[in-house]
Amino acid sequence: MPQPILRTERLLLVPLADRHLDLEIALDADPQVLRYLYPRARTREEVLTSHARRRALARPVDGLGFWMAFGSGDAAPGSTAPADEAVGEFVGLLMLPPANGPDQPDDPTVAELGYRLHRRYWRRGLATEASRELLRHAFDTVGQRRVIAQTMTVNAGSRGVMAAVGMRYVRTWYPSWDDPVPGTEQGEVAYEMTREMWRASRGERVPG
Template sequence: MPLVTQATLWTARIQLVPLGDDHLEGEVQLDADPEVMRYLGRPRQRAEVEQAHRRRIATASVVPGLGFWAGLVAGSFVGWWILQPPERADQGPVEGQAELGYRLLRRYWRQGLASEGARELIRHGFADLGLHRIFAETMAVNLPSRATMAAVGLDYVRTFHLDFDAPLPGSEHGEVEYAITRQEWLANRPAVVRHPVPGTHGI
């Protein structure tokens, strides 16, 4: 079978391109912002972000088609989205499943971009990659992210606890998992509107 490469995707406002070295400066901005990192860990120095960047790029080589996408609005980096294979045993099997995630620069919050990009990755995962299940995780106290998960069709599955070397405030309440199956998505999906690549005139 031919190798499935990571696709470039489009929404009404966002171009989602495979994460590359051109996006490193945006990642540095993201991970240095204490508000962005509030539910993720302490802000990172540049050297730490460079290491994380290399790990993010490498994700695309684990399962064909999955990986990190940089989101561009009018050519400007707004954040990244992911579909990545499960990393822990309690997340279930790798085959046919992926974890959804997103991280946006603070100036692009509350504009519906996180959910817009997430919906397209869910569509891509089920319609193009043939995934069976997509899930997402966050801290139980991260209400904005939980609201986004629910808004894009994921349902609450469980609350669980992980051991951290440096627990964040609120970690005593645990982590939550939300998920959607391909069957659920097919039953409830809205009409699909395709967004042609500029210059193709829809052909």
């Protein structure tokens, strides 16, 4: 199953491709977008490395990977242009790769949810809207067993999205970082949603 184009009420999610590299570079050029990830904006070379890694992570599990989010309000009916050239502005990067971090399970049935939006699209509910669609895709289409999400304890905005889509808090831990950012000393938090939680949230009967 190839990684599909996904749609929400306000967004079109297009699988990450090499033609999107300049958009990734522009997104990571804003230190406020990265404030809970890196102590500074990232260089073009650093984003090139991340882009290649993201493309590689999209291969092991069919249907999982990374998506570029675009506004869907300006889509041109009948357009033959590539999907992301026929719609509104670039909103951000959405992530649903197989779990792959040092504090994550090595299990192809577990995916990691993430999101990184341009500042001008913060506090509009777009990360929540896109995350709900990615969870639907993970459980209903790909058949994942669990989806996890991680962020800094102090990242109230990201934690709010995790709670809003129905994920539950799992734990707090205190990793060490070579380049810590403010708030690192308060640790990282992990959230999760299982297939059973997803089905229950939709009113489906859960075997048991």
